Amino acid sequence: MDVASTALAASSSSPPSSSTEPWKYDVFLSFRGIDTRQNFTDHLYWTLKDNGVNAYIDEKDLRRGENIPDELKHAIERSRISVIVFSKGYADSTWCLEELEKIMECRRARLGQMVLPVFYDVDPTHVRKQTGSFAQAFRRHEERFREDKDKVQRWRYAFTEAANLAGANLRNTDGYEGKFIRKIVDHITRKLNNTCLDVATNQIGIESRVREVSNYLNVGGSDDVRIIGIWGMVGLGKTVVAKAIFNKFHQRFEGKSFLSKVREGDMVKLQNQLLCDILKPAKKKVRSIAEGTKEIKKRLSSIRALVIIDDVDCHKKLDELAIKRDSFGPGSRIVITTTNAHFLRILEVDDTYFPPAMSNEEALQLLCCRAFTERHPSDEEYLELSRKVVEYCGGLPLALEVLGSSLCKRTKREWRSALRKLKRKPHGEIHEKLKISYDGLIDDEVQAIFLDICCFFIGMNKDHVTAILDGCDFDTLLGIGELHDRCLVSVDEGNNLMMHDLLRDMGREIIREKSPGIRGKRSRLWDPEDVTDVLITNSGTERIEGVTLDLQGSHEPSFSAEALKNMQGLRLLKLKGVKFTGDCKHLSKRLRWLCWPGFPPEAIPEDFNQPNIVDIDLSHSCIQVWKDSDMPLEKLKFLNLGYCDRLKQSPDFSKLPNLEKLILQGCNSLSEIHHSILQLKTLRYLCLADCNLTDEAIPEDLGDLTSLEELDLRGNLFNGLPNLSRLSRLQSLQLTNCANLRVIPDLPTNLEILQADECIALEEMPNFSRMLCMRELHLNRSPKLTEIPGLDKSLNSMTRVHMEWCINLTADFKDAIIQGWSACRNGCLFLPTNDFPSWLRSVDTKGEILGCAPKFSVLNEKL
Structure with missing residues (x-):
């Protein structure tokens, strides 16, 4: 930074505190007319005007009297910058001295005025000490104002105070006035653009957020051009954070620009603003987007700039603003605020900051x-x-x-x-602002996916929802990806779809607005009062695509199944605790999702033909026999008949050829599993827990289900298992509380989790030496178990081993396991405490031994 910049930075202060009047002038010029009016000061004045600077200059050639008039005092008070042109004759004029005294008085009074001394062919030391040509002038003033020595002393003090400010010295530019003026004007225009952006003084929590973004920016830390994204839903405070960042750092850059509301801005105007903000000197404005993009690349590539692009919604606009690393000089920083993460990835930003919701x-x-x-x-x-x-x-x-x-x-x-x-009903102003993101979804299909999630799928597994909506002929994965990029949905650690409550309400209000008076003509019904009214009045129409109603615990009357007859556009139906009279033969053939726990058996039609159905949940129902459709349900992927405790036989799975998830948990009246289950080559999840299944009830060729990833057999009565080693994709096997199970045969080597707690008859385990993917092994309360062959060879991959109350483990086995565990240091090992090795307490000090129960201890290496 040169002396002119230093002077402006040093003399800047807060905006006016004692006056509410706005600045009237950008610059006040104080000069000795005889010395510089017709040359230097005149050139400086017009160059400032050409650059759009509102400069005040005293137009009169000669003033009479000793005191400056109120007109000049007001001009000084209402000018943001005062430029003092110290020439050789400046101190000869009492008028100039009065102006100087007033300028420095305003600066000391913290009216926000900045002061720039310009040393025009004079030595700053002579000004500071009133020596050289200034000494004689002050001697004359002391003689003249002999009776008012304080006046001259105030002038001397103002002279010294002004000269102590770093300023612009003509002699530092080898006497070239044009170059000198250009430098002064350039710094003045940049300083005028240093005004802090308006950020409310009582913004809560802003400091911590600015601190986090500052870490990403690393201003001054490198000469790389860094691009940072601030990404989040509408209303999260991204713009406020960006403004605070601008206010904090803008003075540390040669150029700076804050482009607001780029989403809705005219691109040519924004290009001109960017060029003007950073370059400042007068230039011909660009007239087209192509011209502007070219000009930005050409003119800004050598300038170290801070550029903030606020509220941009597409990559094209960034291209038109030439927002690329090579468009700006070394050390530049670019901050982009957006609700759309997709183009941040395209731009390959260095970091993305997601502002958290307020605590x-x-x-x-x-x-x-x-x-x-x-x-x-x-x-x-x-x-x-x-x-x-x-x-x-x-x-x-x-x-x-x-x-x-x-x-x-x-x-x-x-x-x-x-x-x-x-x-x-959501607040109107909030609704309209949040709706901006929804309106930005130009694809009707993505909008439909958003509205479906709003009404039916919040909290549900993303993959499950994707399968259901794929059945509606949506490109769901792509759609959810766009919704996520635009902060309209999120996915939690459990892969469940989540959404801010206000976004949910915004989506539901969009639906309501399309038919505010007639509920039966809305595309989706979720409000219990609305659904109940439509079912009672039989006012449903084909416009209804989805319905959800939960009346569990209430005493609402039953509805006629005829109420569903007119809903032939129905794709999604979720009912709980809802009673119907008559059968559901009129269910829409467009139905993709039927979630109806407690489904009344009398409502099942003789021919349940739903050719488009993807997901059926009839859990907790009283059905005794699954009525197979005459036509295969080829699109059905999920079937949940859990806790249908009267169900005596499972479906004929040959009619369900593409099933991926089957739940029969708690169906304790089942005598066997239909042998056609072995035909389900796409089955990934099978739950037969708590079905009281014996050895004869489970097909011997269960290992033929080669797509199976999770198998849940908890709480059954079998003594042994079929060979499962061919299940090459199996990741999780659950056998907990299989009290009769004596032997676990060979397992697939890719298994990651085995849960077999409370298997009190278990005596024999397979060899674990090749189980190199195993992460968790749960064998708590298996008192007959003495050892697990090869377990010490597979410890490197494990994070938890639970063998509490396995009281008959051999000493050699425990010794080998403990030594192996202390070497791999992966997580927690739970073993019974009896006959513990004497050396255990001398293991690596990073480990811990905890007495967690009377009969077992833990060797714990913290992750």
Whole structure:
């Protein structure tokens, strides 16, 4: 940074605190007319004007009197920058000295004025000490104002104070005035652009978020051009964080630009703004997007700049703004805020920051600042009402600010009324702002997927939902990917689809708005009151694509199955605790998802022909026999008949050829599993837990199910198992509480989890020396087990081994296992404590031995 920049930086201060008047002028020029009016100062003035700087210059050639008029005082007070042109005759003019005194007085009064001394062919030391040509001038003033020595002393002090500011010195440019003026104007225009962006002073939690983004930016840490994305849903505070980042760092860059609302902006105007913000000197404006892109690449590639692109929604706009690393000079930093992560990946940003939702405490403070102008209301009832609003907002700053402002100065009764209304209908302003992301989905199919998730699938497994909606002829994986990129859905650690409550309400309101008065004409029904009304009045139409109703625990009357007759567009049906009279022969043939736990057996039609069905859940029903369709249900992938405890025989699986997931848990009246199950070559998950199955009930060729990944056989009565070693994709086998099981035969070597707790008759295990993928082994309470051959060879992959209460394990086996475990240090080993090796307590000090129960201890290496 050269002296001019240093001067401006050193002399800057906060915006006016003692006056609410806005700045009227950008620059006030203080100069000695005889010395510089017709040359240097005139050139400086017009160059400033050409660059769009509103400069004030005293147009009169000669002023009479000793005191400057109020007109000049006001001009000084209302100018952001005062430029003092120190020429050889500057101190000869009492007028100039009065101006200088007023300028420095404003600076000291912290009115926000910046001061730039310009040393025009004079030595700054002579100005500072009033020597050289200035000494004689001050001697004359002291003689003239002999009776007012304080005046001259104030002038001397102002001279010294101004000269102590780093300034611009003509002699440092070898006397070339044009070059000198250009440098002064360039720094003035840059400084005028240093105004901090408007960020509310009571923003809660902003500092921690800015700190995290600052770590990504690493300003000054390298000369690389770094591009950082700030990605999150509408209303999460991305723009506020970006503004705070700009305010914190903009003075450390040669050029800077904050482009707001790029999503809705005119691209040519934005290109001109970017060029103007960074270059400042007057230039011909670009007239087309192509010209602007070319000009940005050409003119900005050598400038170290901070550029913030706020609220951009597509990669094309970034291309048009030439947002690439080679478009800006070394050390530049580019920050992009967006609700769309897809183009951040295309751009290959260096890091992406996802602002977290506000904590409950932060949210409460922000709401209260808007509603009560304080962080916590003193009234306990208002505080409790505020907490309910915070709960509704889910940590979203947009909602907190909008509702806080709308509830300001409202009575408690009005607060309670507003909360009741929010349960029925989202706040209009919040809805419209959140809807921007939905409107950005140009694909009708992706919009439909979003609305389906809003109403039916929040909290469900992503892969399961994908299969159901694929059956609706959607490209679901691509659609969910776009929704995730646009922050309309998220996927949790368990691979379940999640969504912010306000986004859910926004989606549901979109549906309601299309038919506000006629419920039966809405595409999806989820509200119990709406569904009940449609079923009672039989007012459903073919426009209805999905229905969900949960009446468990209520005493609602039963409905006629005829109410479903007119819903021939129905794709998704989820009912719980709902009673119908008559059979469901009128169910739509477009049905893909039937989730009806407790399905009344009398409602099953004789010919359950649903050619498009993908998922059937009739768990907890009283059905005794599965009625096979005349036509195969070729699209059916998921069948859940769990806890149908009257079911006597399983379906004929040859009619369900593409089944991927089968649940028969708790069907304890089953005598056997139909042998056609072996034809299910796509079956990945099979649950036969708690079915009281004996050896004869399980097909001997179960190992033919080569696609099986999870097999759950808990709580059954068999003594042994068929050979499972051919199940090459099996990852998890559950045998817990199989009390009669004596032998576990060979297992597939790719198995990762074996759960066989409470197998009290278990005596023999297979050889584990080749079980190199095993992560978890659960054999708690197997008292007859003495050893597991080869287990010490497979410990490297394991994170947990549970063998508590296996009280007959041999000493040699335990010794080998403990030594092997202490060497691999992978996780937790649970063993009975009797006959523990004496050396155990001298294992590596990073390990721990914990007495977790009277009969076992743990060798624990923390991960």
